[in-house]
Amino acid sequence: MYFPYFIAYMAVGFAVSLGVFFWALNRGQFKDQERARYLPLEQRASAPAAKLTRKGRIETVGLFALACCGLAASATAIVFALTQAR
Amino acid sequence: MSPAEESTAHGNQTAKAFTLTSAMWFAFATTFGMIAAGYLVAPDFMANVEYIHFGRVRPMHVNAVLFGFVTPGLIAAAFYYIPRLLRTRLYSERLGVFSAVFWNISVAAGMAGVALGYSQGREYAELPWLVDIMIVISFGLVIVNFLMTIRRRTEPILYVSIWYAAAAVVLTACTYLLGNVVWKPDTGALAGIPDAILLWFYGHNVFGLLLSPMALAVAYYVLPIATRSPLYSHTLSLIGFWSLIIVYTHIGTHHLLQVPVPTWLKTISIVDSVAMVIPVMVFLINIWYTVKGKLGDVHADIGAKFIFTGTIYYFFVNIQGSMMALPDVQRITHFNNWVVGHAHMGVLGFAGVTALGGLYFILPRITGRPLHSRFLADFQYWLVLIGITGFSIVLTIVGLIQGQAWYNGETLYRTLPGLQPYFITRLSLGLLIMVGAYTGLYNVARSLYFNRGAAA
Numbered sequence A: 001m002y003f004p005y006f007i008a009y010m011a012v013g014f015a016v017s018l019g020v021f022f023w024a025l026n027r028g029q030f031k032d033q034e035r036a037r038y039l040p041l042e043q044r045a046s047a048p049a050a051k052l053t054r055k056g057r058i059e060t061v062g063l064f065a066l067a068c069c070g071l072a073a074s075a076t077a078i079v080f081a082l083t084q085a086r
Numbered sequence B: 001m002s003p004a005e006e007s008t009a010h011g012n013q014t015a016k017a018f019t020l021t022s023a024m025w026f027a028f029a030t031t032f033g034m035i036a037a038g039y040l041v042a043p044d045f046m047a048n049v050e051y052i053h054f055g056r057v058r059p060m061h062v063n064a065v066l067f068g069f070v071t072p073g074l075i076a077a078a079f080y081y082i083p084r085l086l087r088t089r090l091y092s093e094r095l096g097v098f099s100a101v102f103w104n105i106s107v108a109a110g111m112a113g114v115a116l117g118y119s120q121g122r123e124y125a126e127l128p129w130l131v132d133i134m135i136v137i138s139f140g141l142v143i144v145n146f147l148m149t150i151r152r153r154t155e156p157i158l159y160v161s162i163w164y165a166a167a168a169v170v171l172t173a174c175t176y177l178l179g180n181v182v183w184k185p186d187t188g189a190l191a192g193i194p195d196a197i198l199l200w201f202y203g204h205n206v207f208g209l210l211l212s213p214m215a216l217a218v219a220y221y222v223l224p225i226a227t228r229s230p231l232y233s234h235t236l237s238l239i240g241f242w243s244l245i246i247v248y249t250h251i252g253t254h255h256l257l258q259v260p261v262p263t264w265l266k267t268i269s270i271v272d273s274v275a276m277v278i279p280v281m282v283f284l285i286n287i288w289y290t291v292k293g294k295l296g297d298v299h300a301d302i303g304a305k306f307i308f309t310g311t312i313y314y315f316f317v318n319i320q321g322s323m324m325a326l327p328d329v330q331r332i333t334h335f336n337n338w339v340v341g342h343a344h345m346g347v348l349g350f351a352g353v354t355a356l357g358g359l360y361f362i363l364p365r366i367t368g369r370p371l372h373s374r375f376l377a378d379f380q381y382w383l384v385l386i387g388i389t390g391f392s393i394v395l396t397i398v399g400l401i402q403g404q405a406w407y408n409g410e411t412l413y414r415t416l417p418g419l420q421p422y423f424i425t426r427l428s429l430g431l432l433i434m435v436g437a438y439t440g441l442y443n444v445a446r447s448l449y450f451n452r453g454a455a456a
């Protein structure tokens, strides 16, 4: 008989999460979301935006190619698994 | 304030200590990984050195990457951004430095324990009982510092990174205690199936409630700064946070789909694994919209470049993960190197790469000087990226061969000769990552302590 413990644990976790959620709600953590978007930005004089250099573009293409390899591998595997599984 | 003034105003000793911790264990951990990979190529490689048998060096590798490299790396960034986002000082730099030192002692004790054979033999929970307690204390020290800093904030709104970082350390301290069954010091385990359920409840939470949220927190902080754009939507990010807390907590049983655990638990884990698409896509849409059209800026900052790459891996590892939780797919992918591929994509490709990005982002800011060498950092980027992408492909292929052979009732030993070339490739790719790790350690150490660059 272990699952009462497991369910009890899940219930406690859920209750604590709810508690924190309502704390956040009451403290106005979900208000003023427009200002929250800017919180990380440091108050420093901003330099002009960097342009994507040629090297940068090659890197982007390289990354994209690597990503495609990954995607292709995953897709092959899933097709394999689904067609072979009975 | 100039960066130099800013860095002296904050001190930043804690962030520095965790940065060095992470870079150092990255080097050690990849060394252990290479030894482990060596055994898979030549099983009697170093066969008579008992301290680094495969059965010991593998858990040393895994625990060193999780608790030595990735977690401290992400914590280093957290010690940087938490005070800044809250517009206050860190509660205590002294406590912070102490926690970093204690953290290193704990991880080192864990390595020594496992090397000497005191493993508890449960995956991700191998560390001996005493070390378990030390790890929980380490997390406890970090929690005190985080929460007290939050209490002393002057900015009322908690930015999403704060939510993620605070939740991650608190939840991990709890699940670590439970998952390692610390109330049974002699075995560190329950008996039978309940033990498996508890173990994987904890095991998955290491990725889901520690590495993922800490890494997302870093991305949410760094990418808006690097691209000088506000976050696309803060509300959306909070939705992502709360949905992650709800669905990620009970999916551990997807590691046990082929084990006699109750069906209702399996069902919950599968449903929640698929539902993970929600927090994942919420994060990705939010962050990709934030950096949209600003790839030039992402490339200009080496930290942001690592982290952006991490988000791409995050996409892959999660799509793959949701598929792997489907029983039909898992019939092929379970119990073989497919999962090891997924593990490296997640823990290195996503969380590890994000941690490295965090380190490179904060380094110039905590030292007040430019990075020792941007070239070396770029060099490391490519070594790690090629290594991990190669790992993903090679291990996926090995997994498919093994999975098909298993499925068709092929005898194990007959598959081995065919696998040899792949394991050799894996070992060579590992060399790239290991060289990357040592390059990074050199660059980090130089940037921290022997930096002759002019103050910025």
Ligand code: HEM
Residues within 6 Å of the ligand: B123, B207, B208, B211, B212, B254, B255, B273, B274, B276, B277, B280, B317, B318, B319, B320, B321, B322, B323, B324, B325, B330, B333, B334, B335, B339, B342, B343, B344, B345, B346, B347, B350, B351
């Ligand atoms: C949507 C999110 C994800 C889902 C649904 C998912 C699903 C899975 C499943 C089903 C397995 C078990 C495979 C098996 O044994 O057959 C697994 C293993 C694993 N996952 Fe994920 N995954 C997700 C994201 C991640 C992330 C982000 C990380 C890393 C930070 C990660 C790290 C791992 C690791 C290390 C293992 C290997 C566990 C072992 O030692 O057996 N996963 N994942």
Ligand code: HEM
Residues within 6 Å of the ligand: B029, B030, B031, B033, B034, B036, B037, B038, B040, B058, B061, B062, B065, B066, B069, B070, B337, B339, B340, B343, B344, B347, B348, B352, B426, B427, B429, B430, B431, B433, B434
């Ligand atoms: C030099 C580079 C590396 C090599 C050669 C290497 C090699 C290995 C080997 C041989 C295993 C055991 C697999 C098995 O039992 O079949 C393993 C497991 C693992 N490694 Fe690595 N590794 C490297 C780098 C990393 C890094 C940097 C990370 C994380 C940031 C990482 C995370 C993991 C994890 C989470 C596992 C457990 C996988 C599972 O249980 O499914 N590795 N690695």
